[in-house]
Amino acid sequence: MSTDTAPGPAPETPDPSRRRGRLRLAAGLTGGAALLAGALFWVSGGWDAWRHDGALDSACDGTLAAGPVRELVGGAEVTADIRRDRIGSWWQCRVTEVDADDADDADDGAGRIDLRVTVSEAGDRLFDIDASRTDAPLGHGWTGGFAFDPDRENADRGDATATLLLDCRGKRGGGLTAEVRARTDRLDFGRPEARARLTAVLTGTATAYARQTGCEAVEGGPVTEVGVSATAWDHEPFGTVSGSCAGIVDAATAGRWGVRTAVETAPGPKPVEGCVLGGLRGAPLYEFTASYGAGLDWATRERLEDRTDDRKGDAPDGGYLLWAACPGGTKRAAYTVSTPGRAYETSELALDHPGLRAALQRFAARSAQAHGCGLPGTGRVYDAG
Secondary structure (H helix, E strand, O other): OOOOOOOOOOOOOOOHHHHHHHHHHHHHHHHHHHHHHHHHHHHOOHHHHHHHHHHHHHHHHHOOOHHHHHHHHOOOOEEEEEEEOOOOOEEEEEEEEOOOOOHHHHHHOOOOEEEEEEEEEOOOOOOOOOOOOOOEEOOOOOEEEEEOOOOOOHHHOOEEEEEEEEEEOOOOOOEEEEEEEEEEOOOOOOOHHHHHHHHHHHHHHHHHHHHHOOOOEOOOOOOOOOOOOOOHHHOEEHHHOOOOOOOOOOHHHHHHHOOOEEEEOOOOOOOEEEEEEEOOOOOEEEEEEEEEHHHOOHHHHHHHHHHHHHOOOOOOOOOEEEEEEOOHHHOEEEEEEEOOOOOOOOOOOOOOHHHHHHHHHHHHHHHHHHHOOOOOEOOOOOOOO
């Protein structure tokens, strides 16, 4: 048995005008929502944050390593500007916190972020970097050091300095010297990740500046780990040395000299390198220092040049000096050994002058080789820069 079903009403033909109206309404709602979201974004400060964050990508003529800066400062809003001296001997990219009160007085670092990357032509006698033999080497193919004292008080743990020497390929005598100084109470450079990020700010900014100025710099790799400065408290038994003190004197010589301890850094080329050989409790007896390019400050350079002309034969205070010619922007290096306190006190240990000269020669030769410099000698090396 079949049942007939009455046909339903014919499908209603869509009214184009009604459909357009719905589309206009939807578009209006969407546009209103977008405007509302935009207003909320603006009022909440999101626009300023986005604007400041985006501005970092082009900051300091596009040379600032914006990514490492963001990682270093976290969510803080920062801005950057360029500074130069009047005669063009140095260039600086300064990063400071946005809206910090009295930004020009931020040198105290209190409650602020203050990063300064300074770059100079290598050999510029007006610009000496703040480097020490106790700095930790950057490693990873870079010639540079990181200065942070792990024994600092909490208030100073946001202060650190890193230095860098760059050579320019195919540019005779060419190179750059760079350093970054950080002063803030928002960071703790006792943390390894903070040191690695500050180093990335330095290497990234310095190499970008080099490319802009026509210097094809010899670059290293990413710095994933960097140490801290060595201090007098870091002395270790002489028999365990494996870094900057290794191979300077043998065990028999160390015994004759009264050496029982050493303060050293990890091996690696940096602007200033060194080793301190000490007594039982780490008291310094013999200090070896190698200084390269801008790592040799003006006053020390003048004093050593005068000493080169005056010293002949055995030095009563045990202080000896060697020079080496170096490639690229480094130009030259000075290597010294000194005996702290010998000029003012009488020691029970007689100085072994031939042994001191031989030890300095070994220390200098190994360091010079790591920097690609010539064989160190007693003759003065002139620096045309």
